[in-house]
Amino acid sequence: MIPFSDFSNAIETETIYSFGEVHTFYKFFHEELEVAHIASQSEANVLILGETGTGKEIIARSIHEASNRKDGPFLPINAGAIPKDLVASELFGFTEGAFTGARKGGAAGKFEAAQNGTLFLDEIGDMPLELQSVLLRAIESKKITRIGDTNERQVNARIIAATNHDLEKEMEEGGSFRADLFYRLNVLSITLPPLRDRPEDIRLLARDFLQKFHERYENGPTAMEEEAILTLLSYDWPGNIRELKNALERAFLLAREERSPIRLKHFPPSIRRTKNKKKTEDLSLKKMEKERIQLALQRSASVQEAARLLGIARSTLYRKLKEYNLA
Incomplete structure (x- = not known):
């Protein structure tokens, strides 16, 4: 029987590379975590790539917590888990009466809720194509318009996106992901290796x-x-x-x-x-x-x-x- 404390006690601590909650001995992962560290010291958009279960949200949260936005909110939204007709209202909010069942008084979307913090767009590859142009405009202009409204609202949310899709392949073959949105998100790219x-x-x-x-x-x-x-x-x-x-x-x-x-x-x-x-x-x-x-x-x-x-x-x-x- 091997005690849990002995699982890695033969390895000197200086061989472990850490960033936030992520720790690794894998030398080829070091470079990716170094990019994550650089991302935490900037305001650049980040795109995290990796298979399901590799810890993309943990990396995103670690970047947020090491950044100057750490006192602001970290809001994750799974673009693939929200019904297609609700993605826009989740992101941008809505006014009272904007659609059937809209809450009285309306509601702010994630962009507004993440003010001065970080908005984590998980499974960005599953976002409907028709909404990608709206998202692109919001990222570029830092302004959003609630559904049913005409007034633009200034937003200040840092964007980190993640996907397990091969977005470059999808751009080339199926056209299911906009190239301009990809390049806007892919300022700093981090690839997480499978276990x-x-x-x-x-x-x-x-x-x-x-x-x-x-x-x-x-x-x-x-x-x-x-x-x-x-x-x-x-x-x-x-x-x-x-x-x-x-x-x-x-x-x-x-x-x-x-x-x-x-x-x-x-x-x-x-x-x-x-x-x-x-x-x-x-x-x-x-x-x-x-x-x-x-x-x-x-x-x-x-x-x-x-x-x-x-x-x-x-x-x-x-x-x-x-x-x-x-x-």
Whole structure:
């Protein structure tokens, strides 16, 4: 059994790159987080790209909280979750009687509500094409007009947008996203890597999530069996960080009920099947460990760096190298 506190204790803190709530050992993620830091010190529009579950809203919120707008509101709006005929009223507001069912006295939209703060437009790729030109004008002019009104209102909201779509491809092929809006939003672009590209972060993320679960539930398991950890490292995580968090919370609660360490059986079947598949392919846990070490060595310039990526002490790695006869 491995205590949660030992998941990454062999890695010196200076190897961790952090921005806001985001922490990583993955060196290719460093550059993207550096762009996020630069974005926080500017007023430029930001476009965050990445698969579902990679933490786009967390990055957006971190940019806001590190900026000079941190005392203003951070308002997220999911352009893909709002009915098509309500997107405009959500963004720009409406006057009394503007449409059937409009609230008495009207209401301000998100642009006005985010005054002196940040408006986070999530899933911007799902915004209806006919509303994209209106959004573009609001971003360029910093003025909006409520539905049913004729008066323009000055707004001061910083725009951060995010999508899991390939907007450049959509501009070229289907024309479902306006090029002028894309270039207006894409002043600073940040691409978040999927979790399968940064397996060295899984232990760190797991430790942080499990510590938060302890704070929330006040008690629970404090260790995880090695078999479960190795399976987490070998799983592809199609749902990325969100899937990892949900799987860990499930495992934490089941183990908490049993008053036991977290075991492989506590994870969802889709993750447990990863181990079964490896078995049918005659891949033992030892072979999985050997392959992970070989991958870390390929991605590292030294044994010390490889140990950091694996989250183990350098002496442990030397022992493993000798055990597996690896140069």
